[in-house]
Amino acid sequence: MVASRRIDVHQHLVPGAYREVMERHGATAAGWPTPAWDAQSAIAMTDRRSIATGVLSVSSPGTHFGDDTEARAVARSVNEYGAELVKDRPDRFGIFASLPLPDVDGALAEAAYALDELHADGVVLMSNVHGRYLGDKEFVPLWEELDARGAVVFVHPTGSALPMLDGLPGPVVDFPFDTTRTALHMTLNGVMSRYTRMRVILSHAGGFLPYAAWRFTLGAQFSPGATPEGVLAGLRRFYFDTALSASPSALPSLLAFAAPGHVLYGSDPPFAAEEHGKLFDSMLDGYDGYEPGQLDAINRGDAEVLFPRLGAA
Known part of the structure; x- marks a missing residue:
């Protein structure tokens, strides 16, 4: 086992300027308090958790707060901030660039800048954009561009159009549902x-997608041209991270469903407190049902295939 060399595809950054924008708009991650974050504390946390490199991304609610011009500026700000972190410590950090959807033209421009000029490791998209899911036909130009580039796309959940349950912020119960919903929407609309x-990573083991994938094939009868076999194949094209999802009940389902090489280590700080993350780390390490070499692949090897520059980190 090579846990000391983990590549973590699910870490978040909260730059000061981005926090100020969130506070100005009264925004949160669907009711979850925005935690403190700085680069040095992030490195110290990863050292304590045997993580070599963390690929950073902005979490919910993303960078679009209602105005396209502002969203373009916010996305550019966080992407340049993240790129500087990677430039200073390429061994410790990667970056998924934020895109200002639903502004498709702005997203296309920012994807080109982030991937070509900032050398981002991929892009991050929220699971829905003001209620529009990622299989929406309006987003086709972006999918075409990301596919042409063979980009890595990290899909992170955000608040849904459904009202939150009283006393339960969205990340507790709604986020896994929203990830599942957008993954099926993408698949039934032909994106996958x-x-x-392109390679698409779903947060938190894809929500409950692995558990219910065969049930979702029933959707083929409502999607012209789709077949149950095609739906299942599309769903198995996704990659999955283990953030908050390596429990004794969730991990066997994930490993039974995911295609070989499609499971990646994830931890979700700073939104997931370190004590919670360590609990899931211990469950991941302690699972006794792995095939030979499978845990090493989850911790690092599968991510090295997606991010070759991290192979020597």
């Missing part, structure tokens, strides 16, 4: 079958 060069 048409755009096969």
Whole structure:
């Protein structure tokens, strides 16, 4: 086991300027308090948790707060901030660039800048954009561009159009549902079958997708041209991170469903407190049902395939 060399695909950054924008708009991650964050504390946390490199991303609610011009500026700000962190410590950090959806033109421009100029490791998209899920036909130009580039896309959940349950912030119960919903929406609308060069990572083991994937094949009868076999194949094209999802009940389902090489280590700080993350780390390490080499692949090897520059980190 090579836990000391983990590559963590699910870490978040909260730059000061971004926090100020969130506070100005009264925004949160669907009711979850925005935690403190700084780069040095993040490195110290990863040292304590045997993580070599963390690929950073902005969490919910993303960078679009209602105005396209502002969203473009916010996305550019957080992307340049993250790129500087990677430039200073390429061994310790990677970055998924934020895109200002639903402004598709702005998203296309920022994707080109982030991938070509900032050398981002991929892009992050929220599971829905003001209620529009990622299989929406309006987002086709973005999928075409990301696919042409063979980009890595990290899908993170955000608040849904459904009202939150009283006393339960969205990340507790709604986020896994929203990830599942957008993954099925993408699949039934042909995103996963048409755009096969890009690689898409779903947060938190894909919500309950692995558990219910065969049930979701029933959706083929409502999607012209789809077949149950095609739906299942599309769902298995996703990659999955283990953030908050390596429990004795969830991990066997994930490993039974995911395609070989499609499970990646994730931890979710600073939104997931370190004590909670360590609990899931211990469950991941302690699971006794792995195939030979499978845990090493989850901790590092599978991510090295997606992010070759991290192979020597």
